[in-house]
Amino acid sequence: MNEQGKILVIGGGISGITTALEASEVGRDVVLVERSPTLGGRVSRFHQYFPKLCPPTCGLEINYKRLRANPHVQVYTNSKVLDVSGAAGSFKVKIRKDPTFVNEKCVGCDHCTEVCPSERSNDFNAGMDKTKAIFLPNKMAYPPRYVIDRPACEPGCSKCVDACKYGAVDLEMKTQEIELEVASVVVATGWKPYNASKLTNMGFSTVPNVINNIMMERIASVSGPTKGQILRPSDQKPVESIVFVQCAGSRDENHLPYCSSICCLGSLKHAKYVLEQNPEAKVHIFYIDIRTPGKYEDFVRKVQAEPNVNMIKGKVAKIVAGKDGGVVVEAEDIIRQRKVHLDVDMVVLATGMEPSLKGQTQIAGINLDEDGFVPAELQQKGIFSTGVAKRPVDVNSSIQDSTGTALKAIQTALGVS
Numbered sequence: 269m270n271e272q273g274k275i276l277v278i279g280g281g282i283s284g285i286t287t288a289l290e291a292s293e294v295g296r297d298v299v300l301v302e303r304s305p306t307l308g309g310r311v312s313r314f315h316q317y318f319p320k321l322c323p324p325t326c327g328l329e330i331n332y333k334r335l336r337a338n339p340h341v342q343v344y345t346n347s348k349v350l351d352v353s354g355a356a357g358s359f360k361v362k363i364r365k366d367p368t369f370v371n372e373k374c375v376g377c378d379h380c381t382e383v384c385p386s387e388r389s390n391d392f393n394a395g396m397d398k399t400k401a402i403f404l405p406n407k408m409a410y411p412p413r414y415v416i417d418r419p420a421c422e423p424g425c426s427k428c429v430d431a432c433k434y435g436a437v438d439l440e441m442k443t444q445e446i447e448l449e450v451a452s453v454v455v456a457t458g459w460k461p462y463n464a465s466k467l468t469n470m471g472f473s474t475v476p477n478v479i480n481n482i483m484m485e486r487i488a489s490v491s492g493p494t495k496g497q498i499l500r501p502s503d504q505k506p507v508e509s510i511v512f513v514q515c516a517g518s519r520d521e522n523h524l525p526y527c528s529s530i531c532c533l534g535s536l537k538h539a540k541y542v543l544e545q546n547p548e549a550k551v552h553i554f555y556i557d558i559r560t561p562g563k564y565e566d567f568v569r570k571v572q573a574e575p576n577v578n579m580i581k582g583k584v585a586k587i588v589a590g591k592d593g594g595v596v597v598e599a600e601d602i603i604r605q606r607k608v609h610l611d612v613d614m615v616v617l618a619t620g621m622e623p624s625l626k627g628q629t630q631i632a633g634i635n636l637d638e639d640g641f642v643p644a645e646l647q648q649k650g651i652f653s654t655g656v657a658k659r660p661v662d663v664n665s666s667i668q669d670s671t672g673t674a675l676k677a678i679q680t681a682l683g684v685s
């Protein structure tokens with residue numbers, strides 16, 4: 269790799285991967301740093317994604333193929349950028365790579381999980397099931413390599429070491445520190461779901477069968493906790509009636525003051541998931557107004573036209589436990605000017621996208637705005653942000669933004685801006 273004119277990309281979701289590929293495929297050397305053990309970000313957790321409603325494999329696999337064939341991208345997963353100093357053209361960067369305890373000899377044979385006696389909560393499935401302490405982060409993981417959650421291991425256990433005939437498990441693996449110089453930096457750190465427990469009237473984590481939209485994606489997915497069957501968590505009953513609560517935390521000064529821009533489309537997509545499995549299911553969507561940026565208006569019309577979809581303009585006041593695992597939703601119906609009480613099988617809170625960096629004040633020396641987004645271009649030459657790290661957007665907009673951002677990063681690397 270050529271040290272001069274390198275580009276550092278922080279965050280390996282669709283935005284970071286796109287930036288890395290676009291810059292490297294015209295010959296720039298790129299270092300892509302992802303904090304989790306696999307690339308893919310939030311997109312890898314979807315059952316399907318709009319506009320085409322295809323599974324994440326259809327977008328990510330082609331990108332992974334491009335990455336595998338590309339000698340110009342150095343990927344560091346399970347890694348963090350500790351420090352960025354200097355100026356455009358010659359930033360000094362420190363990276364910490366934490367041990368995964370499984371090396372590149374791993375072939376994914378799964379013999380290690382067969383002998384592993386310990387379990388851990390599966391964050392990929394939003395904590396709704398468990399994996400063994402040694403696990404593959406997900407079926408599409410890149411790199412396709414197992415990882416050990418050491419704190420979850422039984423003390424002194426080394427059964428996975430003995431079971432691995434390829435010598436891939438290395439319990440002595442150490443943290444590495446890497447120092448390098450780059451010409452430009454792109455922040456693509458994306459988002460996390462807003463913590464719905466803060467919405468005290470919405471029953472998340474107190475009322476059984478009130479979930480958030482990320483849990484809904486995982487429940488609908490064949491690699492999710494119910495193998496794609498839409499069952500309510502408390503008793504695995506197939507869902508026959510469901511409420512979606514829009515703007516759960518978004519557009520609210522006390523929570524997220526901005527519109528997350530995709531939650532309306534997310535719930536309409538989820539309504540489709542439910543109706544595909546059970547066309548008789550009753551779907552109620554409470555909204556303030558339905559916001560569908562750009563070309564997505566058709567999608568709204570299509571879902572709205574479904575006979576079992578009931579769109580209600582009004583705010584949800586309270587969610588409480590009903591009988592036999594049911595959930596009771598109390599809300600207003602502004603248009604019909606009346607109060608509504610619905611008793612349903614499950615409630616999905618359409619929680620918004622909060623920047624991953626919320627809680628920090630800076631990244632790479634760049635000040636975050638009051639919501640945690642990274643308006644980098646205005647602050648320092650040679651540092652850029654893209655995708656949801658910059659503002660709440662869909663995948664298509666993230667990809668377009670990241671392609672443009674790659675160009676800006678290249679211009680800095682070539683000293684032409």
Ligand SMILES: Cc1cc2nc3c(=O)[nH]c(=O)nc-3n(C[C@H](O)[C@H](O)[C@H](O)COP(=O)(O)OP(=O)(O)OC[C@H]3O[C@@H](n4cnc5c(N)ncnc54)[C@H](O)[C@@H]3O)c2cc1C
Pocket residue numbers: 278279280281282283284301302303304307308309310311314316317318319347348349456457458459460481482485530531534537619620621624625654655656657661662663664666
């Ligand atoms: C419920 C829901 C459904 C959605 N459905 C769709 C859909 O169907 N279609 C669509 O177009 N959009 C959809 N979206 C929006 C979509 O998720 C985003 O557009 C997309 O994830 C943006 O990608 P990104 O790479 O910017 O961020 P992310 O996907 O969040 O990726 C960011 C990456 O950066 C990593 N990272 C974070 N911090 C650090 C750090 N400090 N150091 C290193 N790495 C870090 C993260 O681990 C992650 O891998 C949906 C959103 C929600 C909430």
